[in-house]
Amino acid sequence: MPGPELDPGVYELFAVKYATHGRTAAANFVDPPDPHEAMPIDYFVWAAVSDDRTFVIDMGFTKETADDRARTHLRCPTEALALIGVDAKTVKDVIVTHFHYDHIGNFDKFPAAKFHLQDREMAFATGRHMLDPAHGSSMNVDDVVGMVRHVYGNRVVFHDGDAELAPGIALHHIGGHTAGLQAVTVMTKRGVVVVASDACHLYANIETRNPFPVIFERDKVLEGYDTLERLAPTPAHIVPGHDPLVLNRYPAVSDDLDGIAIRLDVDPKAS
Numbered sequence: 001m002p003g004p005e006l007d008p009g010v011y012e013l014f015a016v017k018y019a020t021h022g023r024t025a026a027a028n029f030v031d032p033p034d035p036h037e038a039m040p041i042d043y044f045v046w047a048a049v050s051d052d053r054t055f056v057i058d059m060g061f062t063k064e065t066a067d068d069r070a071r072t073h074l075r076c077p078t079e080a081l082a083l084i085g086v087d088a089k090t091v092k093d094v095i096v097t098h099f100h101y102d103h104i105g106n107f108d109k110f111p112a113a114k115f116h117l118q119d120r121e122m123a124f125a126t127g128r129h130m131l132d133p134a135h136g137s138s139m140n141v142d143d144v145v146g147m148v149r150h151v152y153g154n155r156v157v158f159h160d161g162d163a164e165l166a167p168g169i170a171l172h173h174i175g176g177h178t179a180g181l182q183a184v185t186v187m188t189k190r191g192v193v194v195v196a197s198d199a200c201h202l203y204a205n206i207e208t209r210n211p212f213p214v215i216f217e218r219d220k221v222l223e224g225y226d227t228l229e230r231l232a233p234t235p236a237h238i239v240p241g242h243d244p245l246v247l248n249r250y251p252a253v254s255d256d257l258d259g260i261a262i263r264l265d266v267d268p269k270a271s
């Protein structure tokens with residue numbers, strides 16, 4: 001549902017929630033303030049839509065993966081995207097922030113897409129670090145192999161570091177959580193919004209510099225928080241990848257999508 005009068009290079013920006021997981025704070029921080037505190041996380045995909053282009057950011061996971069990993073699957077991410085007028089079958093550009101199972105599944109449902117990813121993430125996901133379950137267990141090998149097949153099918157666009165994909169849309173290599181993790185900046189009518197994905201899982205991770213405990217390189221995680229703050233005009237322009245508070249802070253796309261789809265291109269209701 002592109003807006004009728006968007007300037008060139010300005011996007012509407014949406015998040016849709018497709019899954020959730022009940023857990024305690026012990027699973028969300030290196031140094032949890034109260035490890036027993038209930039602290040669920042949500043799972044999102046994002047879409048940036050202008051009058052002439054649509055970029056989907058991440059693809060979520062399938063019901064099968066949810067069952068395997070004991071996550072609560074609420075809806076297929078592509079069904080959630082359809083609710084905001086984004087047809088996965090016709091999307092031409094998908095940004096893959098990193099290869100963890102909750103970001104890279106469902107690629108078969110985007111038959112027209114090219115997948116934008118970092119050289120370093122493909123090397124990471126197919127190399128020696130996957131011998132370590134601390135890193136490999138967050139990947140679904142079939143997803144990784146599927147993306148390798150898309151390399152041979154000429155459906156992958158590799159990036160080495162920061163890149164502008166189009167006016168108003170840019171990738172920023174962050175690393176830290178995985179070797180090739182990238183965040184995305186999107187120009188909207190409220191200015192640049194940073195879709196952090198897992199460069200910042202929860203508001204509290206960045207606000208207290210207390211990282212999420214799935215880490216490849218800790219110094220890069222902390223530098224990444226600085227990078228997100230540098231890229232964003234204000235902290236309220238950073239959108240964490242897994243925080244249920246995001247749904248509370250931004251308005252629903254419509255009344256019937258309350259709790260499912262929100263607008264990130266308008267100011268948050270509270271912070």
Ligand SMILES: [Zn+2]
Nearest residue numbers: 100102198241
């Ligand atoms: Zn994630």
